[in-house]
Amino acid sequence: DTEVTQTPKHLVMGMTNKKSLKCEQHMGHRAMYWYKQKAKKPPELMFVYSYEKLSINESVPSRFSPECPNSSLLNLHLHALQPEDSALYLCASSQGFKGLSNQPQHFGDGTRLSIL
């Protein structure tokens, strides 16, 4: 069991649908992350939130819209996705972001997303 909870575990959606992925942690961490992982590839960073503010956007298309409503919750809103966006979406959290490269990240088990 992980301390970072992601819902749903699986999601199938059409290209015109709007859906959201949810991530929750109750470890008091102030940095949260979204990663995308294609099959048989390593995870790739998408977004970093630090103290509920967006710190890093790795040139992610605007059809992915992150939101951090509070320090425990991170959402990823999806709209007009393409079939190539099918992947495992991973959320992680850590105590902090800047100046804290000796702190581990804790990952959820991801949401497996399929775009029809």
Added chain:
Amino acid sequence: DAKTTQPNSMESNEEEPVHLPCNHSTISGTDYIHWYRQLPSQGPEYVIHGLTSNVNNRMASLAIAEDRKSSTLILHRATLRDAAVYYCIPLYNAGNMLTFGGGTRLMVKP
């Protein structure tokens, strides 16, 4: 950014030690070296990290070369549950931003 080189895959027998190497020749003096692993159908899991000295925890040991250009993750007794992809990741610029390379796929034979 520090670039890492790891073997694509390694094989081990159950209950034997495993040494997973990583080269990170462009690492800078303040970059921590982190290791994560990813078991099938799970998110990555933190294993261990270090800066200069060798480190031990309940999961593994990390041996860091004196020049810091390489490190070795040591699993003292491999179990079937240790079969995973192991990622060596230098964290640069004193920030907590993980850049995953290809990793090493460890296979453990009973």
